Amino acid sequence: MFDIGLPEFLVLGVLALIVFGPDRLPEIAAKSARAIKALRIKANAATAELTESLDLPDLSDIAGKVRSATPAGMMANGLSGLLNSKKQNGEADANVGPRSANAVRVDGEQVTFDPDAT
Numbered sequence: 001m002f003d004i005g006l007p008e009f010l011v012l013g014v015l016a017l018i019v020f021g022p023d024r025l026p027e028i029a030a031k032s033a034r035a036i037k038a039l040r041i042k043a044n045a046a047t048a049e050l051t052e053s054l055d056l057p058d059l060s061d062i063a064g065k066v067r068s069a070t071p072a073g074m075m076a077n078g079l080s081g082l083l084n085s086k087k088q089n090g091e092a093d094a095n096v097g098p099r100s101a102n103a104v105r106v107d108g109e110q111v112t113f114d115p116d117a118t
Contacts (some may be wrong), residue, residue: 016028
């Protein structure tokens with residue numbers, strides 16, 4: 001969020017020490033930490049309320065469509081469609097062998113793949 005590095009942070013710390021003094025600095029740091037924590041709690045509550053008020057099934061459908069638009073999602077959809085069509089046609093799947101290190105499960109079906117091709 002802020003591009004503050006170590007040198008800038010040290011300068012701010014020295015300035016705070018000079019302005020507030022060594023006696024009040026721990027107290028002010030604790031108060032500011034409590035204030036930040038309270039702000040985070042309120043922000044999380046507002047986010048939860050906003051998320052709850054929105055129709056989440058619609059958002060999850062959109063998220064699923066976005067995930068399926070990725071190359072991995074397209075590959076999984078293609079493989080599951082291929083397996084389902086072969087299963088419906090009653091064809092034996094000769095490409096799926098015994099379980100091996102190169103096997104993945106797509107919609108409950110075991111699919112082998114070539115790691116050099118992926």
